[in-house]
Amino acid sequence: PVPYRNYIAQTLLGAGDDAHETFFREQLGDLDEPTLAYTQTWLPGPDVAGEARLRLDMDLSRRLRHQVRQLGVSPASLMHLAWAQVLGRLSGRDSVVFGTVLLGRLNGSEGAERTLGVFINTLPLRIDLADQSARDALSQTHRRLTGLLAHEQASLAIAQRCSALPAGAPLFSALLNYRHSAAPGEAN
Numbered sequence: 548p549v550p551y552r553n554y555i556a557q558t559l560l561g562a563g564d565d566a567h568e569t570f571f572r573e574q575l576g577d578l579d580e581p582t583l584a585y586t587q588t589w590l591p592g593p594d595v596a597g598e599a600r601l602r603l604d605m606d607l608s609r610r611l612r613h614q615v616r617q618l619g620v621s622p623a624s625l626m627h628l629a630w631a632q633v634l635g636r637l638s639g640r641d642s643v644v645f646g647t648v649l650l651g652r653l654n655g656s657e658g659a660e661r662t663l664g665v666f667i668n669t670l671p672l673r674i675d676l677a678d679q680s681a682r683d684a685l686s687q688t689h690r691r692l693t694g695l696l697a698h699e700q701a702s703l704a705i706a707q708r709c710s711a712l713p714a715g716a717p718l719f720s721a722l723l724n725y726r727h728s729a730a731p732g733e734a735n
Contacts, residue, residue, distance in 0.1 A: 567701035570694065571709035574673050575644070575718075579711040582644050583720050584637035618682065623725045624689035630723045631674035631688065641677035646670065646722030647692070649699040668699055671706050671718050 603611070615625050627647065634643040646669045672695055674688055707718050 564701075564705060567698050567705045568709055570698050571671075571701070571706045574691070575671065575706060575710040577711060578644060578673070578718075579713075581712065581717050581720055582634055582638050582640055584634060615685075618685060620685055620689040621692075623727065624685060624692055626725045627672060627692055627723060628674065628685050628688040630721075631672075631676060634721055635676045642673065642675045644671050644673045644719050646719045647672045647695070648722065648724040649696065668701075668703075669722060670695060670698070670701060670703060 611625060612622055615622050630645065631643050634645055635641065649668050649670060672691060674684070674691065676684060679687065703718070710718060712718065
């Protein structure tokens, strides 16, 4: 294994806060209210958390993977777009922001795959849903998700600071933790 301190050192030498801030200002600079489903408010009150899990059956999973491959995007992009569509309907918004859980090892230091330790990070992803075809929305989602991966080591505080939200308002109230697992007989 590679020492975790090597990962920390590499992260500190990686993309600086300026690059992260530029990215998040472009994505969130005009965001002045969070995406809230139903009648949620961001004012302090009792927290109500929920969790839903869905495992796709093997046949549907294979067909979806085949389709997204044909379009040149990842299954993760499709699932992120599907979640954005759900949030858009529940919130009545054409542009939604939600948290996405990132592995944290994709742009990590050399040897990150052999380093013991916690790498995950949750950052906001913004998806615009209005006035575009499903194919265009999927392409946009793929571009935004790919762009976000270059900043997977950024802090949530940087993203929050780059939005136009009032202090104390949450950047998002929902998140997606997409987990890919290879189908039997497929390479991971």
